[in-house]
Amino acid sequence: MTEREGATKESGVRPVASAARDASARRDATAASLGDYRGAFHTASLPMAVLSRDGLVLAANAALGELVGAAPDDLVAATAADLADLGADPRVWTAYRDVLCGRSDRLRCTRRLKRSDGSAVWVEVTVEPVTEGPLGGERVLLSVADISDRHDLLARLRHLQMHDPVTRLPNRALFFERVSAALEAAVFDRSGTGRIGLCYLDLDGFKAVNDTLGHRIGDRLLSAVAKRLTRCAERATERGAGRGGHLVARLGGDEFALLVEDSTGTEQVAELAQSVLDALQRPFDLAGQRLSVSASIGVVERAASGTTATGLMQAADTTLYWAKEDGKARWTLFDPERNAHRMTRQALSSTLRPAVDRGEFTLEYQPLVGLGDGRAQGVEALVRWRHPQFGVLAPNRFIALAEENGAIVELGRWVLERACHQARAWQLAHPGGEPLFVSVNVAVRQVWDSDLVADVARILAETGLPPRLLQLELTESAVMGSAGRPLQALQALSDMGVRIAIDDFGTGYSNLAYLSRLPVSALKLDGSFVHGFRAQEHPNPADEMIVEALVALAHRLGLTVTAECVESAEQAERLRRIGCDAGQGWLYSRPVAPDRVAALLDAGRACG
Numbered sequence: 001m002t003e004r005e006g007a008t009k010e011s012g013v014r015p016v017a018s019a020a021r022d023a024s025a026r027r028d029a030t031a032a033s034l035g036d037y038r039g040a041f042h043t044a045s046l047p048m049a050v051l052s053r054d055g056l057v058l059a060a061n062a063a064l065g066e067l068v069g070a071a072p073d074d075l076v077a078a079t080a081a082d083l084a085d086l087g088a089d090p091r092v093w094t095a096y097r098d099v100l101c102g103r104s105d106r107l108r109c110t111r112r113l114k115r116s117d118g119s120a121v122w123v124e125v126t127v128e129p130v131t132e133g134p135l136g137g138e139r140v141l142l143s144v145a146d147i148s149d150r151h152d153l154l155a156r157l158r159h160l161q162m163h164d165p166v167t168r169l170p171n172r173a174l175f176f177e178r179v180s181a182a183l184e185a186a187v188f189d190r191s192g193t194g195r196i197g198l199c200y201l202d203l204d205g206f207k208a209v210n211d212t213l214g215h216r217i218g219d220r221l222l223s224a225v226a227k228r229l230t231r232c233a234e235r236a237t238e239r240g241a242g243r244g245g246h247l248v249a250r251l252g253g254d255e256f257a258l259l260v261e262d263s264t265g266t267e268q269v270a271e272l273a274q275s276v277l278d279a280l281q282r283p284f285d286l287a288g289q290r291l292s293v294s295a296s297i298g299v300v301e302r303a304a305s306g307t308t309a310t311g312l313m314q315a316a317d318t319t320l321y322w323a324k325e326d327g328k329a330r331w332t333l334f335d336p337e338r339n340a341h342r343m344t345r346q347a348l349s350s351t352l353r354p355a356v357d358r359g360e361f362t363l364e365y366q367p368l369v370g371l372g373d374g375r376a377q378g379v380e381a382l383v384r385w386r387h388p389q390f391g392v393l394a395p396n397r398f399i400a401l402a403e404e405n406g407a408i409v410e411l412g413r414w415v416l417e418r419a420c421h422q423a424r425a426w427q428l429a430h431p432g433g434e435p436l437f438v439s440v441n442v443a444v445r446q447v448w449d450s451d452l453v454a455d456v457a458r459i460l461a462e463t464g465l466p467p468r469l470l471q472l473e474l475t476e477s478a479v480m481g482s483a484g485r486p487l488q489a490l491q492a493l494s495d496m497g498v499r500i501a502i503d504d505f506g507t508g509y510s511n512l513a514y515l516s517r518l519p520v521s522a523l524k525l526d527g528s529f530v531h532g533f534r535a536q537e538h539p540n541p542a543d544e545m546i547v548e549a550l551v552a553l554a555h556r557l558g559l560t561v562t563a564e565c566v567e568s569a570e571q572a573e574r575l576r577r578i579g580c581d582a583g584q585g586w587l588y589s590r591p592v593a594p595d596r597v598a599a600l601l602d603a604g605r606a607c608g
Helices: 003-010 016-021 023-043 062-068 090-100 148-162 172-188 206-213 215-238 266-281 309-325 336-358 399-405 407-429 444-449 452-463 476-480 485-496 527-533 541-556 569-577 594-602
Strands: 048-051 057-060 107-114 120-129 140-146 195-204 246-252 255-261 284-286 289-291 294-303 331-333 361-370 376-387 391-393 437-441 470-475 499-505 522-525 560-563
Touching: 048 062, 062 140, 090 107, 090 120, 120 148, 148 172, 172 195, 172 246, 172 255, 172 309, 195 266, 195 309, 206 215, 206 289, 215 246, 215 255, 215 266, 215 284, 215 289, 255 266, 266 294, 266 331, 294 309, 309 331, 309 336, 336 376, 336 399, 336 407, 361 407, 361 594, 376 407, 376 594, 399 407, 407 437, 407 444, 407 452, 407 594, 437 499, 444 485, 452 470, 452 485, 476 499, 485 499, 522 527, 522 541, 527 541, 527 560, 527 569, 541 560
Parallel strands: 294 331, 376 437, 437 470, 470 499, 499 522, 522 560
Antiparallel strands: 048 057, 048 140, 107 120, 120 140, 195 255, 195 294, 246 255, 284 289, 361 376, 376 391
16 A cells, blocks of 8 residues: 555545546535635746545646646546655655644645746745635645746756856865765765765866966866866766765856765776866966966775765875875875874864873983093983873974974973073082083074073073083074074173074985084984994994094084984994094983983993
């Protein structure tokens, strides 16, 4: 039994076939009951029909016959649900049945009716009980208003609203609508692959076209790109890869997206991305200009289950960023592991500032040892983050993040204060010997974004640490690029008596003439030079010659030289022979807690 047949029996009326046999009697009874209303009913311009409570047409006016392309008398005994397309949508059918059975007072819906000549018309259908007059309570009135013109106007307005005026492609709003629909269909349609793919692309260098040739040429270029993308999508569909279609959309600016519905795997979407790159490599001839552009494409392909439109676009946006970061003019596939690393970076970045206030950072110290006597001359303060979720993190996990978001200023100030307090404590605890100096790393952003000179002067005054026992380390690239305020700050610190050291020397651009004019007192050679000293039987003569030349040059400029990453006694001896002043590395000690440094001082400061 069908649902409609059930509704007929539920309303307590005989089946349709039985009702059709006495249609003539019903028509006569309805005509008699219409009485004075008959003329108004049949001449009304609004298409109407009177229905029985079982949903059969008892009378139809001329306007309804003209609308559907049939004589009014031929509509009598017809099933109104079929006539007005009320059974195709389960929700509409349920609401219609409720009106017939008296459980609801009105149904109003929009339907698309097919006429006898095959054409279609959009109508607004209203079904409501007749509550007055001789038909009150026994009959139901069906009215049908032709809204084709209004529907067409709304459709045109929606098309304008949902499409980009420059390229004629679907815009961001329609694209998200289609993505959501595709995800829902992929989940519930068991006959498909249950997967979805997306290529999210951005034109490389488009801004330069707009800036140099104007927006008119820029718009023509976007339109030409859109045509090539559409052709790529059509060819992919023609090849029959996957069951779903390929939607091309312009999301804004120079960003486009290609949606692959019911995708078959990453290979299919990656092949589409490569075809797009190949298509865009061909020059564009526009208004006498030959233009060349490339694109960076983020590719995402995954199961639709558990995926949202927002999540899919976020993954594609992240992957597009990777494609640009990796060199542009390429496609990059979404990598969950790489994304997890990015999410971890984001989590660390957002909690850096609060972590300083919560006291999650601590300092460890690594000795700087004289290569001549093997005694500790100073220590470098190395910050560690005791993260509640990720454990103890080394500086390479968060210092770059702190420099990016500005947290390095607050963190750097804390490190400086803590290191100076500790150095002063060691000095007071061992008044008889030569005190250790403490070396603290400083980012160039600390010089720009804070008054570093004032901070150092205040901290030295508060702790009582002599300026000569503080050394500030800046990277070679930061120092060599110093001008204006940074250079003035370095000079002021040097005048104060603070040591200035260049860290990781030899890894960047070294303007040696400029070096002689900087207020620098020490160089720290990058560990990559020391690696060539590892084995006597396999020496690297070039490394040794470079280090020997750098040491000689530094000494001529009045600078001391410390070699980083010294791991063996053999390395230390060869460095000593060529004149290097100090060494730092695991040969002497790993970074240790402050109490271990105190024990080193108690033992006479010998290392190694």
